[in-house]
Amino acid sequence: xxxxxxxxxxxxxxxxxxxxxxxxxxxxxxxxxxxxxxxxxxxxxxxxxxxxxxxxxxxxxxxxxxxxxxxxxxxxxxxxxxxxxxxxxxxxxxxxxxxxxxxxxxxxxxxxxxxxxxxxxxxxxxxxxxxxxxxxxxxxxxxxxxxxxxxxxxxxxxxxxxxxxxxxxxxxxxxxxxxxxxxxxxxxxxxxxxxxxxxxxxxxxxxxxxxxxxxxxxxxxxxxxxxxxxxxxxxxxxxxxxxxxxxxxxxxxxxxxxxxxxxxxxxxxxxxxxxxxxxxxxxxx
Amino acid sequence: xxxxxxxxxxxxxxxxxxxxxxxxxxxxxxxxxxxxxxxxxxxxxxxxxxxxxxxxxxxxxxxxxxxxxxxxxxxxxxxxxxxxxxxxxxxxxxxxxxxxxxxxxxxxxxxxxxxxxxxxxxxxxxxxxxxxxxxxxxxxxxxxxxxxxxxxxxxxxxxxxxxxxxxxxxxxxxxxxxxxxxxxxxxxxxxxxxxxxxxxxxxxxxxxxxxxxxxxxxxxxxxxxxxxxxxxxxxxxxxxxxxxxxxxxxxxxxxxxxxxxxxxxxxxxxx
Numbered sequence: 001x002x003x004x005x006x007x008x009x010x011x012x013x014x015x016x017x018x019x020x021x022x023x024x025x026x027x028x029x030x031x032x033x034x035x036x037x038x039x040x041x042x043x044x045x046x047x048x049x050x051x052x053x054x055x056x057x058x059x060x061x062x063x064x065x066x067x068x069x070x071x072x073x074x075x076x077x078x079x080x081x082x083x084x085x086x087x088x089x090x091x092x093x094x095x096x097x098x099x100x101x102x103x104x105x106x107x108x109x110x111x112x113x114x115x116x117x118x119x120x121x122x123x124x125x126x127x128x129x130x131x132x133x134x135x136x137x138x139x140x141x142x143x144x145x146x147x148x149x150x151x152x153x154x155x156x157x158x159x160x161x162x163x164x165x166x167x168x169x170x171x172x173x174x175x176x177x178x179x180x181x182x183x184x185x186x187x188x189x190x191x192x193x194x195x196x197x198x199x200x201x202x203x204x205x206x207x208x209x210x211x212x213x214x215x216x217x218x219x220x221x222x223x224x225x226x227x228x229x230x231x232x233x234x235x236x237x238x239x240x241x242x243x244x245x246x247x248x249x250x251x252x253x254x255x256x257x258x259x260x261x262x263x264x265x266x267x268x269x270x271x272x273x274x275x276x277x278x279x280x281x282x283x284x285x
Numbered sequence: 286x287x288x289x290x291x292x293x294x295x296x297x298x299x300x301x302x303x304x305x306x307x308x309x310x311x312x313x314x315x316x317x318x319x320x321x322x323x324x325x326x327x328x329x330x331x332x333x334x335x336x337x338x339x340x341x342x343x344x345x346x347x348x349x350x351x352x353x354x355x356x357x358x359x360x361x362x363x364x365x366x367x368x369x370x371x372x373x374x375x376x377x378x379x380x381x382x383x384x385x386x387x388x389x390x391x392x393x394x395x396x397x398x399x400x401x402x403x404x405x406x407x408x409x410x411x412x413x414x415x416x417x418x419x420x421x422x423x424x425x426x427x428x429x430x431x432x433x434x435x436x437x438x439x440x441x442x443x444x445x446x447x448x449x450x451x452x453x454x455x456x457x458x459x460x461x462x463x464x465x466x467x468x469x470x471x472x473x474x475x476x477x478x479x480x481x482x483x484x485x486x487x488x489x490x491x492x493x494x495x496x497x498x499x500x501x502x503x504x505x506x507x508x509x510x511x512x513x514x515x516x517x518x519x520x521x522x523x524x525x526x527x528x529x530x531x532x533x534x535x536x537x538x539x540x541x542x543x544x545x546x547x548x549x550x551x552x553x554x555x556x
Contacts, residue, residue, distance in 0.1 A: 018455035019454060019455035019456040019457075020454075020455070021455070079449075082449075082452075082453040083452070083453060083455070084449060084452045084453055100455075103453070103454050103455040104454075106453065107453075108449065108450060108453040110447060110449040110450060114447065114448070114449045115446065115447045115449075116322075116445065116446055116447070118322075119322055119445055119446045119503075120318075120322060120497070120500070120501050120502055120503045120506055121442065121446055121502075121503060122502060125442065125503075126446065129439075129442070129443050129446070129447070129450060132439060132440075132443055132454055132456070133454040133455070135439070137440070138436060165501040165502070166446075167501075168501075181450070185454075
């Protein structure tokens with residue numbers, strides 16, 4: 001225990017120095033941008049595992065929906081991939097490097113509840129936080145950072161809100177700011193944790209349009225956790241169904257069977273029509 | 286009028302007192318916005334109270350009071366961290382248990398060795414009893430706080446607004462939080478001379494509370510907090526000198542009064 005404790009503390013201390021340090025490890029495996037292998041996670045004091053032996057891998061350019069009911073371990077997986085928590089069992093490699101070792105390669109859009117929206121910052125300041133990973137200790141934003149921030153705000157159509165206090169925005173506008181921050185981060189992998197909650201249709205469409213652009217044209221990878229089945233077919237190339245364990249994983253068109261959905265969500269579809277009602281609803285948008 | 290302002294300044298002790306008051310105000314107000322917006326008021330108060338035994342022990346052992354205070358602040362922060370690790374206790378519970386215990390220990394130590402007069406000075410401050418060396422240490426503290434806020438501004442910002450994002454870019458919110466606690470401990474030490482341990486929280490909370498009614502940008506809030514703290518310390522100092530009232534309480538009361546005026550004003554304006 002003491003030995004493991006020492007190693008853990010040493011590693012935590014080292015993490016201090018990953019802030020602002022661009023890791024120049026080359027992207028070792030172009031075909032696989034994220035590979036999750038044998039990942040299990042149990043929170044302290046919890047009797048059951050949040051993640052149980054989850055293994056899958058994702059290719060560059062994929063837009064992945066991480067599906068599953070509430071409490072299925074989606075957020076846990078995203079937090080592990082973003083390097084927010086220590087791995088317990090298994091490993092997550094991001095472009096060949098352990099999660100949390102190449103901070104500039106992974107951008108996170110956290111759940112709304114994890115952010116203090118009352119804090120006195122402006123839209124521009126929040127988007128600028130996406131550049132901090134490139135700056136690190138003691139450095140001030142340079143011209144290149146300011147340009148990246150302006151560009152990200154224009155892409156998300158929030159440039160005219162730049163000096164507005166973040167708390168005054170609507171839920172959709174706030175989510176645009178968070179995605180703009182992730183764009184300013186200029187990461188290879190974008191992790192979005194339940195980004196569709198409290199978001200208007202226009203923002204949702206813009207968000208998926210931007211993600212599609214990043215993934216299809218520039219080979220970036222996006223993982224979006226959601227429990228909204230309706231948007232699956234339109235906006236994603238691939239789906240991973242999670243309920244503590246991996247339920248299914250594959251291209252959206254192959255994976256969307258009533259059996260898999262029933263297994264993931266713990267209810268049964270007796271007829272095909274029941275499922276199509278869920279799936280077609282948003283296609284008409 | 287000029288005479289009214291100049292009169293206290295013809296006494297060396299009063300000049301030192303005014304300087305001390307302004308330096309303490311500068312230091313505390315620089316952190317005030319973070320204390321208010323990160324919800325660190327309670328832990329700030331805990332640090333203020335729990336450094337009492339450190340100060341008294343340093344006094345007994347004839348060490349520098351600041352060293353004793355900082356050591357006690359470290360013990361407090363580490364103790365709170367230890368009790369809340371593994372989610373054994375909620376943080377506010379741990380803070381409550383530790384700070385009252387240490388404060389009581391400090392009072393017992395004081396009552397055994399020092400006179401009642403000294404006790405009230407540490408508890409409630411004595412702006413007119415500030416020595417040259419004290420002013421110098423407070424100046425150093427003010428400079429350290431000023432530099433720290435300027436240099437680590439973006440880290441304070443990122444960890445306050447979105448700790449998850451901070452962690453994702455390799456910036457530990459815990460370390461920034463401990464850094465802030467260390468700075469708060471420094472300001473408390475500076476504030477003891479003027480307002481005392483019991484009331485120093487007012488210098489850490491009220492300036493930014495007032496400023497936050499007027500502004501929504503952190504930089505502006507910090508600048509306004511500084512203004513508020515300086516004006517109130519100035520006013521409180523003169524009130525204390527001419528009315529012969531306790532300096533600490535008079536500074537704090539002016540702070541509270543200004544807050545009340547701004548609050549009422551902003552309510553009326555909002556209609």
